[in-house]
Amino acid sequence: MNHTSSKLRTALLPLLAALVLAGCATSASVDPASIPAAPSAYKENAAAVATAAATAPQSQGTWWKVFADPVLDQLVEQAGNNNNSVKVAAGRLAQARAILRNTDADRLPQVGLSGGAVRQSNITTNRVAQTTVTAAANFSYEVDLIGKLSLNSDAASLDAKSREALLRSTQLLVQADVAQTYLNLRSLDTERTLVRDTLQAYRNTLRLTEIRFKEGDVAELDVARVRTEVAATESEALALDRRRAELEHALAVLVGEVASNFAVAPTEWST
Structure with a gap:
């Protein structure tokens, strides 16, 4: 029986060793340069298909300043500081960068210092009290044999970069929403001015038409028509x-203000 168990253990040793090595294995890093590029054209109707040339990304600076509107400048700045979506994206970026710092710190040697002091006295021997001071230092370093720490650091770095890109995209989206909403509001102010002027003109016309109707110069139908326009x-x-x-x-929502306390004074906007 013991001989059979010994044979069984001997037969299972290579399998156990393979399982241990498989558990230590990590996914190999992928070199982006080794990924095959997509073809620029295909054999079917290649001449009829135009390939768009890559263009340089546009600047994400203070593009809204081309409108030369101080109110818009203030609203965009306020949105950048108070908008909830921007705050959430900024918080996630800060968290990702903190994780990256901690991950990179794991790859560095760890040094620790400790110390203490003990004061002792012996009453029976009447000896003078003595103070014993102790100090110790420890040093540790994790050898990254299987690349675990390196892969963790790379993953944390990529996550931080993606969070940073998300923050920039969120900021750009909020800026665009603020500018578009503000310009729509200013366009509406111009339209409101025209409608109010038209309304005042119709009211003046109605007043004159009613006077002429009383004098018998126009029919009642003319008065009704002007009243309908008014x-x-x-x-x-x-x-x-x-x-x-x-x-x-x-x-108000975009700039992080309470709607009941937020107002933009009506004015006509001109470029």
Whole structure:
């Protein structure tokens, strides 16, 4: 029986060794240069298909300043500081960078120092009390034989870079939303001014038409027609007012303000 068990253990030793080595194995790093590039054209209708040339990315600087509007500049800056989406993205980037620092620290030698002091006295021998001071230092270093620490550091670095790209994209998206909403609001202010001027003109026309109707110069149908124009224009003005309030509320959310306390003074915007 013992002889059979010994043979069984001997037969299983290579299998156990293979399993141990497999557990220590790590995925090999992939060199981006070794990945085959996609073909620029195919044999089917190659001449009819145009390949777009790569273009340099546009600058992500203060592009909104081309509008030369100080109110827009202030809103974009406020959104960059207070917008919830930007805050979340910035927090995730800070977390990823902290993980990267901790991961890189694991690859460095670890040095520790410790010390202490003990004061002793012996009452029976009447000896003078003595103070014993101790100090110790320890040094440790994890040898990265299988590349685990290196791969962890690479993964943390890639995660930090992706978080940074996400933050930049979020900032750019918020900036674009603020600019678009603000320009829509200014365009609406211009339209509201035109509608209000038109409404005032219709009201003046109605007043004159009613005077002429009393004098018998025009028919009652003319008065009714002008009144209809006045009512329609008043309805349009109210709709524009509601739309402006919606845009103001959207801006408040983008810049991180309470909608009830946020307002943008109406004015006509001109380039």
